[in-house]
Amino acid sequence: MTPTILVVADPLVPEAVRARLREAVREAAPGAPLILPETDAEALERAPDAEIAAGWSLPEGFTERAPRLRWIHAFTAGVDHFVGMPGVRDGRVVLTRTVGAHTAVPEHVMALVLAFSRRLHIAIRNQIAHRWDRPSGVGGEVRGQVMGILGLGQIGRALAELAAGAGMRVIGTRRTPAPVAHVERIFPPDRLDEVLREADYVVVLLPVTPATRGLLGERELRSMKPSAVLINVARGVIVQEAALVRALREGWIAGAGLDVFQQEPLPPGHPLYALDRVIVTPHVSGITPRFFDRVAAAFCDNLRRYAAGAPLQHIVDVSRGY
Numbered sequence: 646m647t648p649t650i651l652v653v654a655d656p657l658v659p660e661a662v663r664a665r666l667r668e669a670v671r672e673a674a675p676g677a678p679l680i681l682p683e684t685d686a687e688a689l690e691r692a693p694d695a696e697i698a699a700g701w702s703l704p705e706g707f708t709e710r711a712p713r714l715r716w717i718h719a720f721t722a723g724v725d726h727f728v729g730m731p732g733v734r735d736g737r738v739v740l741t742r743t744v745g746a747h748t749a750v751p752e753h754v755m756a757l758v759l760a761f762s763r764r765l766h767i768a769i770r771n772q773i774a775h776r777w778d779r780p781s782g783v784g785g786e787v788r789g790q791v792m793g794i795l796g797l798g799q800i801g802r803a804l805a806e807l808a809a810g811a812g813m814r815v816i817g818t819r820r821t822p823a824p825v826a827h828v829e830r831i832f833p834p835d836r837l838d839e840v841l842r843e844a845d846y847v848v849v850l851l852p853v854t855p856a857t858r859g860l861l862g863e864r865e866l867r868s869m870k871p872s873a874v875l876i877n878v879a880r881g882v883i884v885q886e887a888a889l890v891r892a893l894r895e896g897w898i899a900g901a902g903l904d905v906f907q908q909e910p911l912p913p914g915h916p917l918y919a920l921d922r923v924i925v926t927p928h929v930s931g932i933t934p935r936f937f938d939r940v941a942a943a944f945c946d947n948l949r950r951y952a953a954g955a956p957l958q959h960i961v962d963v964s965r966g967y
């Protein structure tokens with residue numbers, strides 16, 4: 646029987662992109678009924694029909710209302726908002742994630758690293774104030790500096806290649822100790838401190854799991870060099886934000902480049918907006934005009950496999966949480 650496919654395309658996604666997504670799904674699974682709910686309420690109402698569901702997120706209570714559901718495909722790389730869903734948690738529903746679409750994230754990190762190195766965050770603030778201040782504009786160079794990547798997974802590895810290409814030395818952490826190209830030394834999670842102590846740029850690319858939620862607090866931030874910069878492009882909850890604000894105000898670290906926050910959108914008046922040693926981007930590090938086509942292609946590749954009874958790619962190991 647042809648599976649009924651339900652795709653929740655975030656209303657923020659431009660209509661042209663949603664149309665391309667619909668077209669790609671129809672091409673990959675011709676004749677399969679396709680449900681495209683416009684609202685969460687509609688997604689919940691149509692959940693009982695769905696055998697496959699895909700989206701950036703699914704509304705709360707979705708899996709409980711979907712007895713025919715066999716497979717969820719996350720358009721995201723991080724799956725923290727899917728792994729706890731009933732059905733996924735107990736293995737009734739297979740969960741796959743998007744790999745290979747977020748190629749802009751390493752570029753975004755390098756842009757932040759170079760911006761801090763060349764003090765562009767200060768230059769832009771000076772420019773807005775019509776201030777010509779050469780002493781505050783004198784930057785450093787990244788060649789020979791150490792990047793510490795926390796989470797050497799798909800994205801962390803691509804970042805290691807870029808950073809090494811820029812002449813940086815790369816160290817990092819991962820759960821399993823196997824070597825990674827362009828990375829000088831790899832530490833297990835319990836040796837995180839060694840990376841924090843040595844790195845000039847600490848980049849968070851970890852998944853959210855019970856072990857990583859709130860992982861970077863006062864003790865960890867104080868272990869970093871006062872000249873070091875923290876860059877978080879993973880998830881806001883991995884860094885304890887109140888401790889980070891203190892670290893920046895009191896100079897435990899030199900700066901922070903942040904794409905993700907505990908609360909998104911970051912509310913007006915939040916201290917992170919006002920600190921001049923912070924660069925805030927609104928959770929966009931993965932997005933480019935080509936991003937959505939890659940997301941659709943990755944889903945459709947798996948859809949063809951599903952239709953052919955072939956094994957799915959990028960299945961999430963729910964027991965480890967990523």
Ligand SMILES: NC(=O)c1ccc[n+]([C@@H]2O[C@H](COP(=O)([O-])OP(=O)(O)OC[C@H]3O[C@@H](n4cnc5c(N)ncnc54)[C@H](OP(=O)(O)O)[C@@H]3O)[C@@H](O)[C@H]2O)c1
Pocket residue numbers: 722723724747750795796797798799800801818819820821822833834850851852853854856857878879880904905928929930931932967
């Ligand atoms: N800002 C954005 O728009 C954006 C875009 C894409 C992704 N992200 C975030 O970036 C994260 C990383 O993405 P990815 O595709 O690279 O994930 P991934 O391929 O699953 O890699 C995760 C890495 O973290 C390591 N890890 C897991 N638990 C750890 C721990 N406790 N200590 C140290 N290392 C640990 C893993 O170790 P092993 O290698 O040993 O398994 C793996 O190397 C995602 O989870 C997502 O939240 C954000």
